[in-house]
Amino acid sequence: MDGILVVAKDPGFTSHDVVALVRRLTGTRRAGHGGTLDPFASGVLPVFLGLGTRVVEYHMADDKAYRATVCFGASSDTDDRDGELVPGSGPAPTREALEAALPAFRGALLQRPPDYSALKVGGRRAYDLAREGTPAELAPRAVVIRRLDLVEWDDTDPERPTAVLEVECGAGTYIRSLARDLGERLGCGAYLGALVRSASGPFGLAAAHSLDEIRKAAAEGPAALAGLLLPIDAGLDGFPEARLTGEEVVAASRGQQVKPAQRPQVESGSRVRLLAEDGSLVGIGSWKGGRLAPEKIFVAAPGAVAGGVTDGAAGGADGAAAKANARTHEATEPRLKVVDPGNRMTVISGLDKLQPDLGRLYLAVGVFDGLHRGHLYLLRELRRAAQRAGARPAVITFDAHPEELIEGLAPPLLCDPDERLVRLQAAGVEVAVVQHFDHALRVTTYDAFVAAIRGRVDVAGFVMTPDAAFGFERGGTPETLAALGAREGFSVTIVSSFLSNSEQVRSSEIRRRISTGDLVGARQLLGRNHGFTGRRTASGDVAGVSGSMDTQPVAFELPVCLPPDGDYAVLVGPAWDLAHRPQPAAHAARMTIVDGAVRVGQSDLPPADRIRTVLLERA
Secondary structure, three states: OOEEEEEEEOOOOOHHHHHHHHHHHHOOOOEEEOOOOOOOOEEEEEEEEHHHHHHHHHHOOOOEEEEEEEEEOEEEOOOEOOOOEEEOOOOOOOHHHHHHHHHHHOEEEEEOOOOOOOOEEOOEEHHHHHHOOOOOOOOOEEEEEEEEEEEEEEOOOOOOOEEEEEEEEOOOOOHHHHHHHHHHHHOOOEEEEEEEEEEEOOEEHHHOEEHHHHHHHHHHOHHHHHOOOEOOOOOOOOOOEEEOOHHHHHHHHOOOOEOOOOOOOOOOOOEEEEEOOOOOEEEEEEEEOOEEEEEEEOOOOOOOOOOOOOOHHHHHHHHHHHHHHHOOOOOOOOOOOOOOOOOOOEEEOOHHHOOHHHOEEEEEEOOOOOOOHHHHHHHHHHHHHHHHHOOEEEEEEEOOOHHHHHOOOOOOEOOOHHHHHHHHHHOOOOEEEEEOOOHHHHOOOHHHHHHHHHOOOEEEEEEEOOOOOEOHHHOEOHHHHHHHHHHHOOEEEEOOOOEEOOEEOOHHHHHHHHHOOOHHHHHHHHOOOOEEEEEEOOOOOOOOOOOHHHEEEEEOOOOEOOOOOEEEEEEEEEOOOOOOOOOOOOEEEEEEEEOOEEEEEHHHOOOOOEEEEEEEEEO
């Protein structure tokens, strides 16, 4: 499910609601929209899925087109129909008066955003400040309105006439502000009564699908859903093409700059679409001084060792990692890096087991699957915040992935639960709460969740990234939690998201890279080679597996993230748990995957029943 799904949003849904529904129906965890639509508005909402999310940045500046219904004779505190209406003081306008006022709103102008907007002022959303009765002073912003035409006029009620306007504008324009400003210019007050987005950049209503259509396609199966998607590069026709040979595709996929045999006729600095010889999309790059510099790569390079999909911007780092992996691997994996060798983490089985004698805690809440570089960065900041507050660094994690309950499907794990605890301890966490995630917890509001913790232990504060949230409907954002802390006496430390090659490190992206065979890209985000833990099972032949008599199957109690079928060079060793010092995997072996079934060479397996397998490279 890689592509662009153009949704015809119905009124009443938030943009986030639509993305969440599309994510669930398509089974695609990586999804995002191309421009927020207010809940009362309808129309075009492009949703980018899978690899399609990588082109969202190229659409952020897309123009928009709207059909707006403006109601005159009253104003609204939200500048739309959802706010409190106040009758205007001046006479209602005539059609002629409105038409005479429209030219002043065409072209480049400064526009003051609505008081109820998502803009941040001093770290807080403007709509939160407005709801508290202290609206922020929002500075006017430069916008462009390219077209503004009156297409319908209704003065059936002469005191409250309405107009339907067709608007074409640049990104960042508020149609609510346009309605408000028209009312102020005419001296009668006005607000936005209805709004339909007819186009978002190259995506129009003709290509949009209703939510009912999408639900129907989901019921028919993946092929029907995929049939609704536009290609990743849909709407990027304005980017010139650059054709690459097979060898050039391989080089570009590794993030290397390419001096193409067919030079594109473009100016230096121009962005181009990179195409293979058969015309299929390879990626997006830019023309720099006679060479093509890859920015985004969407396909595996033919004949590439690592395979999979990588971000071209990672060129130097990924290239170095590829060379390192291509060398003969070490006999053992590196030892686990431990922040405090004397730390012995206390593990608590659920919030209800918390006790005051644990002391003052500074908390981070999350699944922490994989303990990747982003997690380790957050935990470092947790330790620092705890030290400043005279508290102990602590985490609240879960015994099951929330997506298993919310979406009905647990994602494959990047880290065995026991190994996750070992890595948390190594990262300096002193208290780990493993909370059972069930329906009752799912519908618990963030403030009730916090109250349940603070009722048992002294909480100094929480550490969060800007996009983090917990509690029912993700109500516990950094902003809402900070407001709660200001009232109840705890701190909230907001830590910027960890970026690798300008991309946020996420467990979902690591899973995707592993599942496509991009072990080098996964290692770049994880900070180590990917590994998983399984249990030795009875020997037996597996059809299609070469040398199966010399291998032993490995079974998994929980779904684990595996690369595609094939043969792999691996290291194996005993499983990790808190009761024993973690031993690096030291036995070089070959692993075979066929239809998701895993077998490892018997002669190389350690005597333990549970074994860790660390992936090195494709054999």
